[in-house]
Amino acid sequence: MLKALYRSTPFRLMALLSxxxxxxxxxxxxxxxxxxRAELDARLTQQLEQTFSIIAQSYGENDLTDLVDLVRSNAxxxxxxxxxxxxxxPASEVLGGNITTAPxxxxxxxxxxxxxxxxxxxxxxxxxxxxVGGNTLVVGASFDETEAVGSIVLNSLxxxxxxxxxxxxxxxxxxxxxxxxxxxxxxNTMALVGRGELAARIPVxxxxxDLDDLSTQINHALERLAGLVEGMRQVSVDIxxxxxTPLNRLSFTVQNAIESEEAGxxxxxxxxxxxxxxxxxxxxxxALLRIAQIESGARRARFKxxxxxxxxxxxxxAYADVAEENGQTLTIAVEPLPDIHGDKDLLTQLFxxxxxxxxxxxxxxxxxxxxxxxxxGQVFEVSVRDNGSGIPDAERDxxxxxxxxxxxxxxxxxxxxxxxxxxxxxxxxxxxxxxADNRPGLCVRVKFPQTNxxxxxxxxxxxxxxx
Amino acid sequence: MRILxxxxxxxxxxxxxxxxxxxxxxxxxxxxxxxxxxxxxNERFDVMVIDRxxxxxxxxxxxxxxxxxxxTTPVxxxxxxxxxxxxxxxxxxxxxxxxxxxxxxxxxxARLNALARRPPAQTEKIKLQVGDLEIDLVRHSCRRxxxxxxxxxxxxxxxxxxxxxxxxxxxxxxxLERVWDFHFDPQTSVVETHISxxxxxIDKPFDRPLLHTIRNTGYSLHA
Numbered sequence: 001m002l003k004a005l006y007r008s009t010p011f012r013l014m015a016l017l018s019x020x021x022x023x024x025x026x027x028x029x030x031x032x033x034x035x036x037r038a039e040l041d042a043r044l045t046q047q048l049e050q051t052f053s054i055i056a057q058s059y060g061e062n063d064l065t066d067l068v069d070l071v072r073s074n075a076x077x078x079x080x081x082x083x084x085x086x087x088x089x090p091a092s093e094v095l096g097g098n099i100t101t102a103p104x105x106x107x108x109x110x111x112x113x114x115x116x117x118x119x120x121x122x123x124x125x126x127x128x129x130x131x132v133g134g135n136t137l138v139v140g141a142s143f144d145e146t147e148a149v150g151s152i153v154l155n156s157l158x159x160x161x162x163x164x165x166x167x168x169x170x171x172x173x174x175x176x177x178x179x180x181x182x183x184x185x186x187x188n189t190m191a192l193v194g195r196g197e198l199a200a201r202i203p204v205x206x207x208x209x210d211l212d213d214l215s216t217q218i219n220h221a222l223e224r225l226a227g228l229v230e231g232m233r234q235v236s237v238d239i240x241x242x243x244x245t246p247l248n249r250l251s252f253t254v255q256n257a258i259e260s261e262e263a264g265x266x267x268x269x270x271x272x273x274x275x276x277x278x279x280x281x282x283x284x285x286x287a288l289l290r291i292a293q294i295e296s297g298a299r300r301a302r303f304k305x306x307x308x309x310x311x312x313x314x315x316x317x318a319y320a321d322v323a324e325e326n327g328q329t330l331t332i333a334v335e336p337l338p339d340i341h342g343d344k345d346l347l348t349q350l351f352x353x354x355x356x357x358x359x360x361x362x363x364x365x366x367x368x369x370x371x372x373x374x375x376x377g378q379v380f381e382v383s384v385r386d387n388g389s390g391i392p393d394a395e396r397d398x399x400x401x402x403x404x405x406x407x408x409x410x411x412x413x414x415x416x417x418x419x420x421x422x423x424x425x426x427x428x429x430x431x432x433x434x435x436a437d438n439r440p441g442l443c444v445r446v447k448f449p450q451t452n453x454x455x456x457x458x459x460x461x462x463x464x465x466x467x
Numbered sequence: 468m469r470i471l472x473x474x475x476x477x478x479x480x481x482x483x484x485x486x487x488x489x490x491x492x493x494x495x496x497x498x499x500x501x502x503x504x505x506x507x508x509n510e511r512f513d514v515m516v517i518d519r520x521x522x523x524x525x526x527x528x529x530x531x532x533x534x535x536x537x538x539t540t541p542v543x544x545x546x547x548x549x550x551x552x553x554x555x556x557x558x559x560x561x562x563x564x565x566x567x568x569x570x571x572x573x574x575x576x577a578r579l580n581a582l583a584r585r586p587p588a589q590t591e592k593i594k595l596q597v598g599d600l601e602i603d604l605v606r607h608s609c610r611r612x613x614x615x616x617x618x619x620x621x622x623x624x625x626x627x628x629x630x631x632x633x634x635x636x637x638x639x640x641x642x643l644e645r646v647w648d649f650h651f652d653p654q655t656s657v658v659e660t661h662i663s664x665x666x667x668x669i670d671k672p673f674d675r676p677l678l679h680t681i682r683n684t685g686y687s688l689h690a
Contacts, residue, residue, distance in 0.1 A: 282569055283652065302555065317621050318647050322660045349651045356654045418654070 010179040014172035021168075022161055029157035033150055040146040041126075045108075048128050051083070052139045056132045064095065067132065071096040082142050084116060084125060090134040102138040106130055116140070182211050186218070198226040238401075239288060242416070243281060250277040287417040294424040299346065305339045308382065308448075311348050312370060319355050327364030330355070333371040337380050340448055342429050350425040353418045354384040354444050362388030366441070379450050387441040396435045468513035468583050470494045473503035473529070474545065475521055479568075483516070486572045500524030507533050512540050514583040516575070517562075519546040519553065527560045534561035541582040545570070554650065573684040577636040595630040598677055598690030600669060602630060611673060621646065622665050629678065629688040638685035662686055 005011050055074065059067040071087040075098035078084070086097035094100055101117040103109055106129050113123040127140030185203060192200035201222060202215040257270040293299070316332040323330040351370070358368045366388045374380040391399060400423045426433045426446055436443040470487060472494050474480045480496050487494045495510070497503040500521035507515060507529070519526040530542050543564040544557040554565045564578050595602050599612045607623055609616045618626065624646045629637060639658045643649040647657070662678065670676045679687050 278569075286567070286652075314647060317619075318649070318657050318661075319655070321664055322655050322657055325656070325660050344648075345650045348649060352649065352651065352653065359655050 004180065005173060005176055008176040008180045008183075011172045011176035014168055014175065018165060018168035018172075021164065025157060025161050025164070029154060032157070033153050036153055037146060037150055040149055044126060044141050044143075044146065048126065048139050048141055052128055052130060052137065055085075055137060055139070056130070059132050059135075064133075064135070067135070067137075068096045071137070081118065082144065084118075084127070084138070084140040084142075086136075086138040087132075088136045088138075092136075095135065097138070099138075099140075102127060102129060102140075104129075106136075111140075179211070182215075186211075186215060190218075193222060198222065198229060235288070239284075243284065246277055246281050246284075250274055250281070253277060284417065287421060291417065291421050291424045294346065294421070294428050297428065299343055299428060303341045303343055305341055306344050306347075307339055308337050308347065308372065308380075309334050311344065312351060312372060312382065315348065315351050315355060316370060319352075319359065323359050323368060326359055328359060328362060329367045330359075331367065331369045333369070335373050335380075337372055337374050340429070346425045346428065350422050350446070351382065351384070353422050354446075357418055358384055358386045358388065358442070362386050362441075379448065381445055381447045383443060383445040385438050385441065385443040387438060390437060390440055390442045391435065393437070399435070400433075468492050468579075469511070470579065471497065471503070471507055471510070471512045471515040471517075473497045473500065473507075473516070473521060473526070474518045475499070476518075483572070483575065486576070490576055498522070500526065500529050504529045504532055507540070508536060508538065514579050515540055515542045516579070517542055517544055519544055519557070527556060530557075530561045543575075543578055543582060571684075573636070573681075574638050574640065577638045577641065577685060580635045581632055581637070581641065595627065597630050597633050597688055598675070600630075600677055602626060609669070611669060614672070616668050618665075618668065622661070622668070625661060625665055626669065626688075629686065632688070634687065634689045636681050636685050636687045641685065 051074070055067065055070050058070045068087060071085050074083070075085045075096065078098060081098060084097070084099045086099050086102050087095040089095050099116045099118060101115075103111055103115055108126070108128055111125050111127055113119070113125065116125060116127075124143045125140045126143065127138055129136060129138040131137075182205070189200050189202045201219050204212050204215045204219070206212065253270055253274045257267040257274065260267050260270060312332065312334055316330065320330045355368065355370065358366070362368065366386050368384065368386045370382070370384055372380060372382045399419050401420065423433055429448065431446050431448045434445045434447070436445065470492050472480065472483060472487075474483070474496065475498050477498075480498070484494050484496050495506060495512075497506055501523035503517065503521065504524060517526045517529060521529070524532075526544060530544075533540075533542075541563045542561065543566060544562045545566055545568060546553050546557070547568045557565050563582055566575060566578060593603065593605050595604065600609075601611070602609045602623070604627065607618075607620075609618050609623065609626065625642065628642065628645050640652075642658050643653070646661075649657075662680075666676075666678050670678055675690075677688055677690060679689065681687055
């Protein structure tokens with residue numbers, strides 16, 4: 001328990017703070033004590049001077065009586081010897097007072113009680129000795145009072161210090177225990193996550209303090225981690241499931257070829273079929289690797305400022321004839337667009353996939369429209385619309401999943417990764433992608449965020465022929 | 468031509484070596500990156516094929532070292548991962564072309580032919596001619612015999628690339644990369660469509676076809 005307390009950060013901070021406070025308190029006490037003492041000393045001196053002059057004034061010309069009386073009455077008023085008096089004649093004979101001897105030096109001096117012929121062991125006196133006529137008058141006062149006041153000051157400061165330390169230790173223990181409990185909750189959660197329970201989250205108390213911030217951040221990280229792991233698991237299952245079918249087919253084809261070979265028949269067609277099947281499997285792998293690479297975000301390092309309009313124009317030139325051969329019409333309408341910070345190859349592939357999807361899945365007679373509109377010159381949207389058969393509402397979210405195919409029989413070509421790739425590329429660029437009903441047909445909209453790269457309006461159709 | 472092939476996988480090396488030998492080339496096969504660099508510096512080759520992942524010294528460092536020594540022999544990288552990043556890394560390191568495994572041998576051969584043919588610091592010709600087909604690169608004009616042919620800009624790029632590689636086979640992928648700057652495998656017949664449009668203009672109205680389809684590989688322009 002003590003060890004745990006000592007190891008807790010709040011307690012250590014508290015201890016450090018209280019030590020610093022005590023040091024300041026000590027320093028302050030020392031200074032206050034010194035000041036009070038100096039003040040009391042000055043007052044004592046003043047009082048002694050006054051007493052001396054009052055007694056001295058009572059001395060008439062050659063008449064000792066009043067003087068001796070005053071000394072004696074003063075002495076009688078101080079039986080406890082806080083004040084001492086001594087009057088000696090010209091021959092040093094004692095004429096009166098409550099002490100019998102004193103140092104002979106005139107003026108101010110500090111003496112011990114013993115030097116004044118007193119028994120009080122360690123008391124110190126401040127005395128003033130001066131001549132009154134031919135006589136010597138000594139007045140003195142004990143330091144007792146001064147020291148008593150000083151010790152009261154020191155004592156009260158000391159008591160305050162002790163009380164403070166006790167309070168600090170108690171508060172430290174309370175705060176440390178509370179902080180420790182929250183730390184323990186974080187540590188326990190992390191231990192759970194370490195054991196593989198990715199659903200564990202740190203309870204957040206809404207104190208809006210640093211620990212809460214930290215907890216929230218860790219929870220976010222865990223959320224994302226859990227999502228990635230789940231995605232990974234899902235993908236592994238999908239791949240295993242989806243590759244089994246073509247691998248099976250390949251295996252049958254090869255088996256067929258072996259049997260045909262044994263029967264002395266030509267196997268060329270079967271081998272070609274096998275080759276085509278391996279090509280398909282390889283393409284699926286390629287696409288999966290590409291998606292994984294894009295999702296890792298490493299490509300962002302290669303982003304450059306670029307214009308989207310020329311990309312769309314090149315794609316239009318490339319696919320207009322393809323659509324025409326299919327009995328479809330491809331149109332383009334591009335407004336001037338701001339530059340974006342991105343990857344040209346990937347953006348080309350994104351739009352190409354959308355156009356190819358439309359060409360492949362729409363019947364002859366369909367019109368496929370590419371368009372790009374910029375709102376207030378900053379945010380812009382590229383859309384590919386068709387008036388083909390569209391995607392049923394219920395399926396619209398699923399088409400972005402890896403290996404998802406609308407055509408359950410899988411008789412049309414494709415690996416079910418095109419839209420996953422589109423989504424990955426869009427997300428890499430911070431763009432959002434939406435599927436909507438074009439009544440009839442499908443409308444795919446890719447909305448690009450405001451980018452700080454977009455400072456100048458790009459020329460719409462800059463000639464960028466790579467050849 | 469003489470080809471250096473640095474590849475650690477024995478089966479790939481053997482398969483490629485056999486193919487290249489059959490095509491009439493002389494191939495040095497090296498298994499280790501460090502040995503490959505020594506060989507590349509000491510001997511003269513027309514073209515080199517270098518795998519990205521090699522024991523001893525990786526392909527990227529090999530080519531960087533080679534280029535730093537002033538060697539300009541064309542290099543084609545082979546890689547198992549076809550990410551665009553890898554392609555860019557390879558080209559930035561001094562590679563001239565890039566091929567993703569698994570590849571068709573015909574694709575490799577076509578690319579090697581195109582690479583080796585490219586003379587160092589080539590000065591662009593103004594006019595190209597194949598048979599009676601002629602294009603003017605400055606005026607962007609095309610004629611066959613006495614007939615002027617009107618081509619769209621992209622058709623002109625396509626034809627230029629084919630004419631620059633007269634008698635060589637250009638694959639679909641090579642055309643996509645060079646003419647459209649597309650670095651992905653389209654799911655539709657982009658290349659076929661454009662080739663057929665081009666053919667309708669330069670071959671159809673004439674007696675003898677110049678643009679030939681090479682089955683399972685690509686296209687070739689020759690008289």
